[in-house]
Amino acid sequence: MSVLVTGGAGYIGGHMTLGLLDAGESVVVLDNLSTGFDWAAPDEARLVVGDVGDADLVARLIEEHEVDAIAHFAAKLPRLFRRREDNMRHGTASTPFRPALASC
Numbered sequence: 001m002s003v004l005v006t007g008g009a010g011y012i013g014g015h016m017t018l019g020l021l022d023a024g025e026s027v028v029v030l031d032n033l034s035t036g037f038d039w040a041a042p043d044e045a046r047l048v049v050g051d052v053g054d055a056d057l058v059a060r061l062i063e064e065h066e067v068d069a070i071a072h073f074a075a076k077l078p079r080l081f082r083r084r085e086d087n088m089r090h091g092t093a094s095t096p097f098r099p100a101l102a103s104c
């Protein structure tokens with residue numbers, strides 16, 4: 001299975017990536033490194049530095065890597081949920097991100 005892990009250079013996403021690799025899955029990490037670190041994404045995963053709000057990039061990654069599933073951990077907390085507009089821009093309900101999820 002091919003999995004796109006957003007926020008895979010962060011704490012939870014990095015552990016998810018390690019678990020998926022241990023299970024023999026193929027992983028591509030999408031992270032803008034705003035709070036994450038490139039070294040936190042395991043070498044066996046392909047790290048793409050970019051934003052989950054970039055719908056074209058997400059769509060291209062899904063196609064190029066034949067992504068079967070997305071694990072979405074890209075987030076900015078705790079400030080994120082203090083403002084509704086930030087929630088809509090970066091959270092799971094992100095408008096640009098939703099079409100990419102639907103295509104998966």
Ligand SMILES: NC(=O)c1ccc[n+]([C@@H]2O[C@H](COP(=O)([O-])OP(=O)(O)OC[C@H]3O[C@@H](n4cnc5c(N)ncnc54)[C@H](O)[C@@H]3O)[C@@H](O)[C@H]2O)c1
Nearest residue numbers: 007009010011012013031032033034035036051052074075
């Ligand atoms: N840390 C915990 O104990 C914990 C527990 C339960 C749930 N969670 C949830 O897991 C998610 C991740 O938390 P975390 O602790 O790993 O945070 P984190 O800051 O360590 O990781 C978030 C990652 O997302 C990246 N990121 C942020 N905005 C992005 C964007 N627009 N595009 C691409 N990448 C972006 C950051 O660079 C970072 O690498 C959050 O939704 C959090 O609520 C965390």
